[in-house]
Amino acid sequence: MLIKEISREECNQVVRAGHVARLACCKEGRPYIVPITYAFAGNCLYFFSMPGRKIEWMRANPNVCLQVEEFFGDRHWKSVLVFGRYQELPPEGQWHREHMHAWTLLERRPNWWEPGGLKPGRRELATCSSHVFFSVDIEEMTGRAAYDAEA
Numbered sequence: 001m002l003i004k005e006i007s008r009e010e011c012n013q014v015v016r017a018g019h020v021a022r023l024a025c026c027k028e029g030r031p032y033i034v035p036i037t038y039a040f041a042g043n044c045l046y047f048f049s050m051p052g053r054k055i056e057w058m059r060a061n062p063n064v065c066l067q068v069e070e071f072f073g074d075r076h077w078k079s080v081l082v083f084g085r086y087q088e089l090p091p092e093g094q095w096h097r098e099h100m101h102a103w104t105l106l107e108r109r110p111n112w113w114e115p116g117g118l119k120p121g122r123r124e125l126a127t128c129s130s131h132v133f134f135s136v137d138i139e140e141m142t143g144r145a146a147y148d149a150e151a
């Protein structure tokens, strides 16, 4: 196996092709990571969530890291890390347009709101709750790929 760095355009392709990332945040020196659905447009990733631990932590510390990967068999993969900042997108005020943009992008996937809109044991519609749209402005993106030396 050989490992190589991939270009920003290849990183963009990996992120564009995916829709689930691992989102890592950190508060008071402690890490927290969850899988999460995203939409990618421009220089931002967009998300939908209920209030909870990750939202609370990102409000306290907006610096986040995300990881997305593609696998092509056991020995061929691409992995991208995104470093950026959490930005909450409230429905009113200066973030209204971005809020609607996030909604429009995310709703292209069927049942897009379910994983972020439900909590264990409850089956309430996210539209009835204090749900949150947020974005991550991409500050840095790095990517690596593994491939067979013979290929």
Ligand SMILES: Cc1cc2nc3c(=O)[nH]c(=O)nc-3n(C[C@H](O)[C@H](O)[C@H](O)COP(=O)(O)OP(=O)(O)OC[C@H]3O[C@@H](n4cnc5c(N)ncnc54)[C@H](O)[C@@H]3O)c2cc1C
Pocket: 020, 034, 035, 036, 037, 038, 047, 048, 049, 050, 051, 052, 053, 054, 055, 115, 116, 117, 119
């Ligand atoms: C494929 C996939 C897509 C998802 N898409 C979204 C999405 O778009 N938006 C979204 O908000 N969430 C999504 N989720 C769910 C997400 O991973 C979290 O479970 C959820 O957002 C709750 O996170 P929270 O920080 O609000 O936890 P809270 O509800 O505050 O839960 C508190 C505690 O529960 C535990 N916990 C929470 N989530 C998980 C988990 N996933 N695995 C194990 N333990 C956990 C942790 O110990 C945490 O401290 C997705 C999950 C998967 C697998």
